[in-house]
Amino acid sequence: MTAEHHASQAFDFDPTASSLAGEVDPSVMEELLSIRSSIDNIDATLVFLLAERFKATQRVGVLKARHKLPAGDPGREAAQISRLRNLATEAHLDPAFAEKFLNFIISEVIRHHEAISADHERQAGRADSAS
Numbered sequence: 001m002t003a004e005h006h007a008s009q010a011f012d013f014d015p016t017a018s019s020l021a022g023e024v025d026p027s028v029m030e031e032l033l034s035i036r037s038s039i040d041n042i043d044a045t046l047v048f049l050l051a052e053r054f055k056a057t058q059r060v061g062v063l064k065a066r067h068k069l070p071a072g073d074p075g076r077e078a079a080q081i082s083r084l085r086n087l088a089t090e091a092h093l094d095p096a097f098a099e100k101f102l103n104f105i106i107s108e109v110i111r112h113h114e115a116i117s118a119d120h121e122r123q124a125g126r127a128d129s130a131s
């Protein structure tokens with residue numbers, strides 16, 4: 001089963017949903033829907049990839065909390081942003097967009113790491129007051 005099939009079953013997705021229905025030539029609509037089916041597959045893949053990335057970053061967050069390391073790592077971020085800017089250029093993707101997108105994800109990861117760390121500290125505090 002493809003990711004698209006999986007997602008459309010789960011959420012009762014209508015791949016033909018459009019505000020343009022009935023307003024464009026049927027052959028244009030057919031071509032649009034055909035291109036959109038690729039977009040549907042790509043978007044489903046993005047969601048699965050992001051879910052896997054966040055699973056990995058949650059593990060980093062737990063490791064950092066256990067060892068009292070800071071949530072953010074600006075040195076790592078700079079290296080990763082530079083690498084992805086170069087990859088974006090090679091792939092004909094706007095490097096400024098790639099940087100913005102990565103920074104958006106990283107800021108969410110840092111928020112998670114701060115929450116994991118605060119939670120860890122609260123649990124450590126409770127364990128101390130119980131002993």
Ligand SMILES: C=C(O[C@@H]1C=C(C(=O)O)C=C[C@H]1O)C(=O)O
Nearest residue numbers: 057060071072073076077106109
């Ligand atoms: C995931 C980490 O934590 C933060 C998030 C990063 C990311 O999402 O790529 C990179 C560096 C850190 O600011 C990490 O340190 O590896």
